Amino acid sequence: MVTERVLCSGNEAVGWAAIYAGCQNFFGYPITPQSEIAEFMARELPKRGGVYLQSAGEAEASYMLFGGGLTGERVMTATSSPGLALMQEAFSHIAMVDAPVVAVDVMRLGPGAGTGGQQGQTDYRVVTKGVFGGLNYFIIAPHSIEEVFEFVQFAFHIADKYRILAMVLTDFIIGRMSEFIELKSFDFGPLPEKDWALKGKAKKNNVSNCHFSGLVFGGIPAFFERQQDKFNKITEFETRHEVYRTEDADLLIASYGSLSRISRGAVNMARAQGLKVGLFRPITLRPFPKSSLLEEASKTKKVLVVEDSPGEFVDDVEAAVKGRVPVHLLDIKARHIAGPSGLIFPERILEEVRSLL
Amino acid sequence: MKEGIAEKQVCKRPTLRQPLPYWPLHHCPGCNHGIILRLIIEVLEETGHDGNAVCISGGGCSARFALYLDIDSATGIHGPNTAVASAVKRIHPDVLVFAVQGDGEIGAIGLGSFVSTAMRAEKITSISINNACFGTTGGQMAPTTPLGMITSTSPEGREAEGTGFPFHGPELIAPLPGVAYAARGSVHTPANFQRSKGLLKKAFQAQMEGLGFSAVEFISTCPSNWKLSPVECLKFVEETMIKEFPLGEFKNILKGNEAA
Amino acid sequence: MAKGRIVIDEVACKGCGICVVICTRECISLGKEKIGSRGTPVAYISEPEKCNGCGVCGWLCPDFAIDVYKSIERRMS
16 A cells, blocks of 8 residues: 655654544644644544534633543644643543543743743643642653654554543654654554444434542542553553663663754764664653662663753652762753753753763 | 323423433422423324434533433533534434533523524524523532522622623524524423423524524523522522513424524 | 322422412412421321312422322323
8 A cells, every 4th residue: 555655744744643543633722832733633534524613712622621531532732831730620520431632742942831832842741730629631742743743543442442531742852843644544442332423312322421530439449449450551561661772871862852862863973973872762751660660770870860941850750760879960951052042952961971981 | 972081291200311320300499490400201102303402411410411312322521512412413313402501601601602503594593591500510600690699600799890790692693594493491380481492492403494593591590599499499489580581482493483 | 089199208208388389279388297307397298179170389398399290181092
């Protein structure tokens, strides 16, 4: 089969992936740097008989996601950090009713209005720990446009397979940069039937379903046990990470998303200078690849966390490493300039590596 | 010629979802929510929509309607019931989708969702229940609390200076082009109960004919928080509530109603 | 004989008294001895011969506690 190869941005790749995953429904609200996703959906979904529903604000989009997910059709929203904050309530309710939904967070620098939508990695804590109610959801962080295209489709699969919210976490860099992708549908395997979907009981032998996002009638320990079992299965079967040139590394860089691409460049530069440096890249952020990171860290002498944030991802790295080796942090202060277009360059990472080795 | 006496059942218990988590219904003695629940069930059955309906309720006293009604439903998020319903309707346009909501859900926390859903002319129906307070949480002042009424957060009686004026949901949205039907009814007398059934049937008809957003508000009593007996509450509806919140249709674009 | 008959479910009845004032024939009362499931009085038909099976007590009972029956005279040949 001949597939089409297109040059597109990360945001557009999100749109293509949704279409190739058979998602016909997008509920969202524009926000920089995500608006291209909404614009893509507004162009492409109605052409295909799908639903582009622009809500009045992100909170409303997340409530639509809750309703849409319960119909059993594939549904998606996309937002950025300030909008994500407004969606946290709905995410908790979505978790309670096990609604399958996909959410894309195109991170931007915070807090508050931040830089109006430019680069940053300051959502790590809020996506991995920020929803009230004690439950986890699935989070995957691509580092290339190809991965965006695959992971968004994978997110739909995970959402349907486990009845959970699956989030794809990108950022300004990944959202806006362009690379080539091959347009195709990925087949990740069989999925369970959705006999719980809301569509009118006449279509289900007069058996109606009620989805209640509350625990007022009890069953509390059983509910949490069921959710733990679900997430344990996801942890066992769906955790992903990548290692790059770690075989004999004295120092392990830990980095995710766009910063892992930059760190990869730093690894290459370090190796060219004879320094034994490797990269550990978590791909799923929840479940966090704890045991793999511990294994890799134990083979090395130091870990350097590189993140474009004042220090959020580093907490999970420290927890995973369990003090076996020292963990250092190169954070947002490593940006090359003080303005909104500041970035952490590979040269800066190399400088830090040299000072540590 | 033989004479016989037969019996016909003129009123029976409406069909509820089984098994219910508890019985009787959770509403306080004399609360009109139960009467409104009967109204909804009878209208669904009489219009033949009970097999083809989805109910979205949210929080508060009306939240459990999703549990009581034996139709597809979801409940739990407090406020944006019409947003949740919009998504369901967009995905299943042939299904009758309605939201059941309280005063806060149309006039406070859910106001944004209520108005934006009306603006978008979503083909769903909002059934709101006005009991002049936030009942479940203990009777705090609500958007629909009439001026002068004492509640737990207006202990000296509601004053316009500082809290504004009572919220009239159906009247507010009636002028919007996307609204096909907006009305208010009550269930405090048998005649009003029957009239309210008619209002809801028209609202559902407006939805299924694809004419736009439809909204019906029903006045309910709240004996626990009004601090009145159930029977005194009926009088309060007649003498105070209906004066502040007039009954009737504020918008009706169904065929045959051009004059309304 | 009465033209109608009601059956009150004593578990569902919360003693609110709406049926007492709504009844078009004033034939329902709240009992003084029985305590219902909410610690409230239980309604009962105090003057059954007056019942005409109009049904309004059942419509307006918030707890669906009243089933109403109406007698129909049938002439068969």
